[in-house]
Ligand SMILES: [Fe+2]
């Protein structure tokens with residue numbers, strides 16, 4: 151069967167195509183539109199997916215949308231009614247927003263794609279999260295936990311899945327927690343309070359937490375409480391979900407925690423306010439982890455499965471994931487490369503295939519590379535036109551050259567094969583650098599990523615060497631596969647891995663299984679031969695505020711605009727010589 | 740027109756707080772314009788234009804940084820105020836490429852657009868500079884950036900003539916009309932937005948109260964915590980609600 155999955159209209163739109171039970175293409179719209187977290191209907195992504203398989207829309211058996219718009223509308227309307235008359239300001243906006251386009255998805259899909267309306271199906275939001283995680287994970291049966299801000303009504307679900315070899319595949323969602331009680335919204339309120347963009351800055355809170363002491367945990371438990379049945383409840387007096395996202399916390403919240411951070415002012419750890427912010431971040435992070443661990447422990451007792459599959463935006467919290475692995479009782483914890491709403495496009499398509507249509511289970515290839523490939527010849531042409539030194543050498547010479555350059559402190563833009571699906575660069579669109587030099591990290595922050603220094607960079611290391619440098623609990627390889635867990639760097643290596651070790655001695659390590667990205671694995675070996683440490687710093691290939699690069703032309707313009715020293719696309723390599731940036735007057739010549 | 744607006748400009752730029760905020764907004768717009776130009780450079784096959792767009796993009800990125808640091812310096816200690824005010828569209832900054840879909844534009848019309856929006860920016864920045872006598876630092880910032888905008892204006896015109904040879908005047912007129920049309924659309928959708936907000940707000944207060952009462956009643960009966968889901972949930976799959 152040929153099934154297209156779509157997620158759109160909230161955050162990070164995406165499309166995914168499943169044929170005969172296996173993904174053939176999946177990509178976020180932002181990678182084409184070049185607008186970060188583009189939520190618009192993902193027409194470009196859809197077109198590319200169909201192109202990739204040589205399909206016309208009418209050949210599709212079904213198009214599945216990742217959530218149920220009418221149910222979502224019900225939630226928005228009901229919550230407006232419940233907070234009458236305080237919701238009077240938000241009501242017109244919410245209605246226009248929903249009634250404009252979001253409610254009529256079936257019609258939009260039918261008209262945009264030219265498929266009959268009866269072929270358009272809907273999956274539940276959290277069912278899509280669950281399917282994206284469980285149906286791609288290498289396990290036959292598993293407990294499932296999904297958590298995000300909010301889908302239709304659900305904000306968290308727990309369930310169990312079984313893949314059918316000789317029976318039907320099933321995903322049973324056993325219980326759900328409903329809006330407005332939400333672990334994701336809880337964390338987002340703190341994200342906003344700490345001066346970061348909601349739905350984007352959550353990982354900054356996690357990074358910041360490492361600097362603080364969780365000494366406000368009791369205060370945090372004022373705003374979020376556990377219920378007798380083991381779920382959680384927000385004290386709504388502390389929140390305000392009816393105004394703008396930037397102020398989802400109420401006056402009572404700021405009475406408790408003090409004034410929010412001005413986003414324009416840096417966090418100064420030496421100041422009292424700076425300490426206050428990092429301690430609040432640490433406390434909110436601790437509470438999030440404690441609640442997740444407790445819920446997962448109960449789920450483990452209930453299901454008895456050795457595997458836990460996590461989904462939803464909360465599963466991007468690598469510190470919490472590592473604690474779940476260590477403390478929940480599960481032997482393995484799986485997080486897909488795209489646990490957020492983008493991943494729901496793939497989740498919805500797989501859900502339709504396995505469960506709605508009851509197709510037999512097939513193991514999904516265990517990698518994130520479902521996007522467009524690259525044209526290395528473009529790099530050759532661009533560099534020649536711009537008089538930039540360019541080399542095309544054989545593979546061995548190329549990789550040793552790059553390893554040499556890295557060892558000498560170069561920052562390398564690395565493009566290889568198909569684009570990653572999901573927010574992390576896992577070896578096909580990466581910026582690579584030596585991991586030992588804190589000065590190099592600062593240069594990356596300053597000249598390329600233009601970002602706050604409290605956000606650590608991640609290391610990549612092959613499976614073979616991972617345990618030498620990192621304290622990996624049993625099962626950590628699974629979480630590390632897609633950079634989903636934060637683990638301690640071994641004490642004796644911290645200094646020599648200074649650029650990738652966070653202030654609390656941890657790192658969000660990618661544990662690379664060589665067959666997943668063989669060229670990167672070889673590069674790691676070659677770099678190890680030079681430095682004695684086969685570890686590299688691996689961060690996504692993009693500048694601040696931009697999506698990860700997709701095409702060679704985008705990689706090249708990023709290379710030209712920033713402090714990247716060397717760029718590689720397949721077998722082509724360009725270097726920045728002594729060129730400086732051309733001024734307008736010179737560029738015309 | 741410009742001289743009529745002068746007193747207004749003066750009021751807008753008089754308050755340091757508003758000045759700080761405007762400069763921060765301008766910074767964002769410049770950065771966005773820079774990204775548009777980067778996109779144009781990635782998509783063009785003409786190597787000269789690629790280099791020019793890239794250099795131009797770097798200028799805009801620099802402008803963004805300059806506006807931002809001046810805005811932050813002016814706004815030290817003032818908590819940021821969110822939301823837009825009416826003043827925002829009376830005193831626009833550079834408008835990038837005016838939500839142009841760069842991917843679908845012809846080189847000629849793209850250049851015509853760049854030329855026009857750079858001219859508008861140069862003109863506006865000169866106006867703002869003229870009412871900023873009381874703040875020499877901000878004034879010199881506008882002067883400096885304004886000179887860059889004039890550069891952008893000139894190179895885009897020269898390139899337009901090269902690319903479109905004889906057709907450049909027609910392209911400029913077409914771009915002018917399209918800019919007007921877009922301005923009209925912005926205005927029209929703003930008015931439509933206000934009207935629908937008013938209508939929906941009236942409905943909110945007239946139609947909703949009884950339902951609100953019911954909803955609040957229902958809410959009180961709701962138990963906190965987990966909701967147990969019916970075992971056959973996944974068979975409900977595929978439906979819209
Ligand atoms: Fe979600």
Ligand SMILES: [Fe+2]
Pocket residue numbers: 769798799802833884888
């Ligand atoms: Fe500018």
Ligand SMILES: [Fe+2]
Pocket residue numbers: 799833857860887888891
């Ligand atoms: Fe400009």
